[in-house]
Amino acid sequence: MISVRLSDGLGGPVPSLSQDGWKIRRGNQVRAARGLATFDDVEPGDHVCWHPDSTVTPSADVLAYVADGALYGDKIVVLGSTGAASGLPREAMPSASVILDFPRVTDPDTIVSAVRREARTAAREGYRSVRVLAERMPAAVPGETEELVVQELRLDEFASESNAIVVCAFRRSQWDAPTLEHVACVHPHEMGRRAERPAFRMYSTGADSWSVDGVIDSECAQAFNAAVRAAVRCSPSLRLRFDTLELIDAAGMHALVDAARHLPDRRIVVEGANETVRLCWELAGYASAAMPVVMAA
Amino acid sequence: MTANPPSKPSSQEQPVFRHELYPYRGDAHFLSGTLGYIHEALEGGEAVVVAVPPDKASLLRDELADEQDVTFVDTTTLGSNPGRLVGAWVAWMKERGAGDRPVRGIGETAWREARSAAHLSELRYHEWLLNRAFARSSAWSMLCPYDDADEDQSALQSLSRCHPLIRHDGHHVPNEGYLTADEYPFEVLNPPCDPFQELSYTHGDLSAIRSKVSQCASDAGVPEDRLRKLAVAVTEIATNSIRHGGGSGTLRTWTQDSTFLCEFRDAGYIPDVMVGRTRPATDQIGGRGLWLAHQLCDLVEIRSTPDQGTTVRLHTDVPRHS
Numbered sequence: 001m002i003s004v005r006l007s008d009g010l011g012g013p014v015p016s017l018s019q020d021g022w023k024i025r026r027g028n029q030v031r032a033a034r035g036l037a038t039f040d041d042v043e044p045g046d047h048v049c050w051h052p053d054s055t056v057t058p059s060a061d062v063l064a065y066v067a068d069g070a071l072y073g074d075k076i077v078v079l080g081s082t083g084a085a086s087g088l089p090r091e092a093m094p095s096a097s098v099i100l101d102f103p104r105v106t107d108p109d110t111i112v113s114a115v116r117r118e119a120r121t122a123a124r125e126g127y128r129s130v131r132v133l134a135e136r137m138p139a140a141v142p143g144e145t146e147e148l149v150v151q152e153l154r155l156d157e158f159a160s161e162s163n164a165i166v167v168c169a170f171r172r173s174q175w176d177a178p179t180l181e182h183v184a185c186v187h188p189h190e191m192g193r194r195a196e197r198p199a200f201r202m203y204s205t206g207a208d209s210w211s212v213d214g215v216i217d218s219e220c221a222q223a224f225n226a227a228v229r230a231a232v233r234c235s236p237s238l239r240l241r242f243d244t245l246e247l248i249d250a251a252g253m254h255a256l257v258d259a260a261r262h263l264p265d266r267r268i269v270v271e272g273a274n275e276t277v278r279l280c281w282e283l284a285g286y287a288s289a290a291m292p293v294v295m296a297a
Numbered sequence: 298m299t300a301n302p303p304s305k306p307s308s309q310e311q312p313v314f315r316h317e318l319y320p321y322r323g324d325a326h327f328l329s330g331t332l333g334y335i336h337e338a339l340e341g342g343e344a345v346v347v348a349v350p351p352d353k354a355s356l357l358r359d360e361l362a363d364e365q366d367v368t369f370v371d372t373t374t375l376g377s378n379p380g381r382l383v384g385a386w387v388a389w390m391k392e393r394g395a396g397d398r399p400v401r402g403i404g405e406t407a408w409r410e411a412r413s414a415a416h417l418s419e420l421r422y423h424e425w426l427l428n429r430a431f432a433r434s435s436a437w438s439m440l441c442p443y444d445d446a447d448e449d450q451s452a453l454q455s456l457s458r459c460h461p462l463i464r465h466d467g468h469h470v471p472n473e474g475y476l477t478a479d480e481y482p483f484e485v486l487n488p489p490c491d492p493f494q495e496l497s498y499t500h501g502d503l504s505a506i507r508s509k510v511s512q513c514a515s516d517a518g519v520p521e522d523r524l525r526k527l528a529v530a531v532t533e534i535a536t537n538s539i540r541h542g543g544g545s546g547t548l549r550t551w552t553q554d555s556t557f558l559c560e561f562r563d564a565g566y567i568p569d570v571m572v573g574r575t576r577p578a579t580d581q582i583g584g585r586g587l588w589l590a591h592q593l594c595d596l597v598e599i600r601s602t603p604d605q606g607t608t609v610r611l612h613t614d615v616p617r618h619s
Contacts, residue, residue, distance in 0.1 A: 055487050199504070204484065215504070215507075215533050216505070217536070247507075247525065247528055247532070249532045249533055249586075250533060251536065251587060252584075254582065254585075270344075274525065275522075276525040276526055279526075280589060282591075283576075283588070283592045284585050284588075284589065285579045286579065291579070
């Protein structure tokens with residue numbers, strides 16, 4: 001059962017001031033991972049992993065994020081229980097905001113479909129886009145991390161395609177470190193002055209196309225495996241862009257192959273890898289016709 | 298770190314792999330011994346793979362111009378690291394020995410081109426390892442011509458200890474000086490040159506290790522294209538330390554002559570002397586770390602004992618600038 005609750009209030013949408021101009025700029029830009037010092041740096045299309053400071057309630061950051069939504073004409077959509085992770089008080093929600101408060105164990109497709117539906121509604125209502133705040137709370141059920149990674153990848157696709165902003169709030173004290181590592185790696189952006197950059201980041205660069213940046217070694221191979229497994233679950237055939245991947249070691253290569261073999265009839269084409277990555281792939285014995293992963297030139 | 302179990306001959310039984318040292322002096326002597334070996338092979342329906350320096354290959358080609366069953370391979374494409382040679386020989390022999398056809402190899406190392414004492418030592422160790430690598434390969438045999446022109450008896454003796462058979466006048470005889478022990482008597486590693494840099498590491502430090510090595514290697518003059526390869530190699534060796542070597546280790550880096558060195562010490566023990574020497578199978582889980590290190594570095598030295606732990610040194614050549 002989906003629980004969708006509209007906030008009270010009669011405030012109307014703020015007209016988009018620069019929608020066309022933005023689209024032109026986006027057309028010339030390549031989506032790239034980056035760190036954000038504050039919410040002032042958030043841009044349309046961003047998918048941000050944010051660890052709220054547990055000592056400040058409510059967080060000034062989240063209040064600014066919501067207020068900027070009104071300023072730029074973005075409809076606020078809260079995913080989860082308002083304030084559970086972000087500290088955002090219910091009374092601070094702008095009028096016409098939407099709360100999508102699902103049970104904690106819900107199919108990722110259902111959740112992302114609901115967010116997409118809200119985005120379409122917002123567009124019809126004249127908003128520039130939606131500004132999603134995902135209040136992430138652990139459900140403590142088996143397979144939760146895998147489902148969460150799938151959901152994050154789907155939200156990333158959504159942000160990339162629709163120019164929506166998605167901020168996911170994970171309060172560190174509520175999560176175990178491995179799960180936080182897994183989810184951080186599937187956000188192209190992280191927020192905070194002391195935010196730790198994950199070893200690698202995997203993010204959407206088009207339909208069934210994912211870019212991977214950073215370094216994949218034995219310390220993050222499990223997170224990479226989880227990310228690729230989640231991606232192949234959504235699509236039997238996909239592209240991984242390695243243009244900004246510096247290094248992948250033996251554990252990382254094994255993680256990639258293992259993820260591709262996790263489900264039958266999956267195929268992954270890796271493109272844009274540097275010379276050393278391609279050499280290591282061949283040396284490791286994976287340049288074989290029987291492999292479900294192909295290292296393209 | 299995992300690999301196939303080592304194939305090692307019992308000291309009680311004659312190894313089925315015939316590994317012969319052939320000391321010679323001069324081109325005529327080289328040709329008489331190698332051609333005799335080749336003709337024996339051809340008469341027996343065996344294929345032959347020849348991996349010798351270019352000048353020697355030229356001599357043999359002149360004599361064997363139309364011989365289809367003799368294949369010349371170019372060892373220069375392998376680079377200088379002797380750690381790549383076992384894998385190369387396995388591939389060459391398999392390729393030529395399709396259908397279980399017996400294959401003979403002729404492999405001569407350009408000993409005088411060895412770049413350092415460490416390189417020379419690893420070349421000798423490779424010759425000893427061939428006996429382990431091919432111990433159960435009854436269909437393969439190998440002749441190792443050795444140019445004894447400078448009459449350096451010490452060098453000849455060191456090398457002959459790695460060969461169970463010696464060839465004289467067209468026949469092989471058992472080598473009484475052959476090292477039949479299970480452990481190879483390595484030369485002691487020289488201490489690092491001053492100044493060296495040191496970093497202790499444990500889980501979570503791979504990024505710090507790469508950063509330290511990249512900075513030191515760059516300062517030493519290692520070219521940009523080699524830095525990436527070195528980064529993979531040091532990641533693999535440090536990962537082995539953390540996963541199999543007691544969870545931690547010590548990294549030292551220094552430059553000696555025109556070589557940049559990274560040394561990793563940990564408390565682990567590598568019992569399999571063949572680990573990293575042969576190409577991993579496609580479906581093999583693990584066992585790729587040392588293989589990659591051998592392929593990406595100019596020399597890899599490994600010393601491992603149960604009581605003293607493991608030391609791995611990765612050598613990267615630094616180009617000399619005129």
